[in-house]
Amino acid sequence: QHLQPSALEFFQRWCLLLHLELTQSKRAAVRALWCQDPVTREASGDAVCYLQLEKCEQRGVGQFVHTFTRSPTAKSYPSLRHSLPTTGLKASDMVVVSTKTSIAVSQGVILSASSSSITVTLDKQLHKSTPVSCGYYHLDTCHYQAGMSHNFTGLAMLLHDTPAAASLRRLIIDKVPGVVKAGLSRDVIQQARPILKPLNIDQQKAVLRCCMGQDYTIMQGYPGTGKSVSVVALVRLLVLLGKTVLLTSYTHSALDNILLKLKDTGVDFLRLGRLSRIHEDLHCYADELLTKNTTDVNALADFYNSKAVVASTCLGVNHVLFSKRHFDVCIVDEAAQVLLPSCLSPLLLAGKFVLVGDSQQLPPIVLSKQARSLGMCESVFSVLERQAGSECCASLTLQYRMNAPIMRLANTLVYQGKLKCATPAVQDARLHLPKLQDWDSSSTPSWEVLAVSADPAVLLLDTCGAAAEEAAPLGIINNREAELIARIVATMMALGGDCDSIGVIAPYRAQVRLLSDTLSERVTAQAAARSDGLVMPPHLLLQPDVCHRVEVNTVDQYQGRDKSVILYSCVRSAVQESHYGEILQDIRRLNVSITRAKHKLIIVGDVKTLLNYDTFAKLISELRPEEIVRLEQQDWEQLGV
Template structure:
């Protein structure tokens, strides 16, 4: 915060769960309430979702945010903070509305006059006009000129009043929140913004980032994390040059190095792999005990790696070097299977893996009464897999019957609240439990764009207390991406990260082998068989 305030240009790196949004909100509150900066601040992000999150946080902090957005881009609950809503509350809104109504009325009159003149001119071309009709036409032409002048004058008055109202509203706000692109809107030209904060700066393209800096900026802080999702740049040449957040290495910078989201055993590998062990945990007390809210979810014994007991006598966990010492439930489990992938409309899908994911979700809802659908997120890198999983949870009649049998109809209703998205869809998000469906499973070991190091980072850091990664260890260990012109296999940095992750989960005893056999059958059918047996027993008794 001190650097963001004290330096005219600064860069803040915020790894997953380190509180980038809270840091921005706290800094703005300090500037407005302590230092009493008179001008409103401008905060821009790459996505509308991030803007909404900021507006919510700023409002809760007692600040007056103003949300500038295109129509339909704002959450309904934030309507009162939008520019359009504030316009309606302005003291001169009625005067402006009257002028706008007058503009419309004059416009309608002009349209009617022009239609009548056109009709007379068509008649004149065919059969001529009487002297009376000629006088009427001439009179209407003069009236069009008068009405046109009146329309121009009324429009100028309406525009001037609107700009004055917008300026009042902007100056009355503590902070203006919008996306980088929308900051170019004419409404924000009414005043200058000397202080600009760019959130998600590592995701924004350089041209987009420059837009808010052209609004009179004299003080800027870039907040983001180049270790997570990059901007979408299609040009290979432009991509090779990097982007704004990465290139500003000579400006004052700092990394937020304490994460408050994840169970320490979930954050351990990402800290090692992506942040050189500099990402520390704020989710354990001074004695090393993990916060109670991050206790791993309960699962059936068939979903636990070998040697792990299902029952837990300890109500606390202690973590040392990323390993849980006092709990029998690991917060990270890798489910290794051999179900092959297949192509579907230029995408990839893995049916066996989808069935395993469905079984894991079913088990979580069955064994954790305090876990709801909105607490669970499913990540898949391929659209076809997302489509399949969405169908299984929401539209497949056989699975609907199965879920109702195992969970009961009321509990099964939670399934529709589960979010199923790509890695990009979960950027900046978090869930109690994440299930990561990797999809790729082939004899050649090709993992395609799954071999994106930054997307792997995002995928492994969305979960608070439970992370289930489903995939093929053999495929991910090979981690091939493509063949070069000389026939050699390409292996990128992301593929190397997957290889190290496979070594990590193997060394820490976090792998559940689900090759065809009894173990896989119990995972896929254990709960539904037990429910059916219980139903038969109930009828018999």
């Protein structure tokens, strides 16, 4: 009786969307693990196969740390390198372990992953629970379904007959505007000054605006604008004002990124979650360790209630603490990436909330194409941002990452000129390769010289239809684009470029795999045998695996990070309209790819094909003549491909 028809319609719509997604995700996970061979699963980025156990050590009750390297058995499979793939599985991912004869013999979390080894904490000792005769192991991504249960629970809680649920329905479903205070008292301003002093003017205004919101505040944190610094300052101020804070995010890594900064300020907090998913430097704040010797229920309750700041992922709010605790403010970081139902449970635990994010970057991940078409890629952030007045929003626009030419593209694509360089140094920053000045480039193709030069800071290399895409077993690839990018990376490294400062992005996993292989196989050889006399430094020639430090990945894995140089392989060339696909049409993905670059952005693709995509057509129209270079036939001949 307490529910309006609109609330029931909202509930039914989201139940349908969640069921569509649940069906798709289960089907994909089961099909991969049971129906695909390990080599295929690794190539798709969801597994690492044919591993041998190097060592195992116990670190606490029920926690066994295992270190794996590639098994000699892998030599039987030409498509597998001796080194481990650096794409796909990463630290903090949940995995299941299988053997030659058994699927899912153990489950755990990746602690670290490199090209030489992968370390995982598991719930049992493999060498005791599995026979030596198993020969080798496979690690597969664990498609954990508890998140879907959390989503259904959040929807149900939204319908409860409670003041908190009624208030949230009023904002999200009925679209009633949020209430904002007219101002803050002089006393609050005085207390805030020491905390706000190190911030820029945008950040200061955002923190104060968040304190003025009675229902909610949207903090629009554009790329490189220091949103995590602003969140830390907000938490400090709220604690100083005697408020309790629930700090949350969808991923452990995003949450821990803020907590590491908060730790440096001296603010005390409690980090909830499994110890294996928490950053090592934050273990001293983990409830798992802090409460392990507490046996009295009342003492445990007093401990949990004593913490003014509690941090948990959105899925972690099923902790017993939250059945007894209510907070003054809930802060959700990366809120634009959190599926709407996933965000409901934490929001119901606080009197008001702050959503921090950027709706122009990656949306929530939805596997079901049908669910996506029905609007499932929606977050509480995007819903409230559309209806919020300016008094409920605070924008961070002064950015410290991109130089002016790269920022210009981001402004044209999505930010409508809002982004500004925070300092002249940021505006004028350029790529610096230490040996560039001493390089005799007279015999080097002009496109290659431009690719490693400080200017232009933005460069589109037009393959002019000469780099055709190919259909590979695991997806679409473009060999010539991969060779071209490998050549540029080799030249940058030979000129003193830092491998860790170079990043390569591709829209498709198959191309990511090809690029990674090409870099590994070609970079040293290309740099060591050139007609212009440019050679790879000896210490790099002795370490072929150094190429793995050049990170190659899809844009999803680059969210929240940056590199001095970003090379983007577009892959598609001479594609028919019916086969355009969704990915290159997604302006948010293109925006994230562009805004990862600080000093140099190089896009490799066929302009004629790219103009068929509205996103790239808009980008290309903004480029200046000197920022587009056409590759002629002689350029490909010189490249040797």
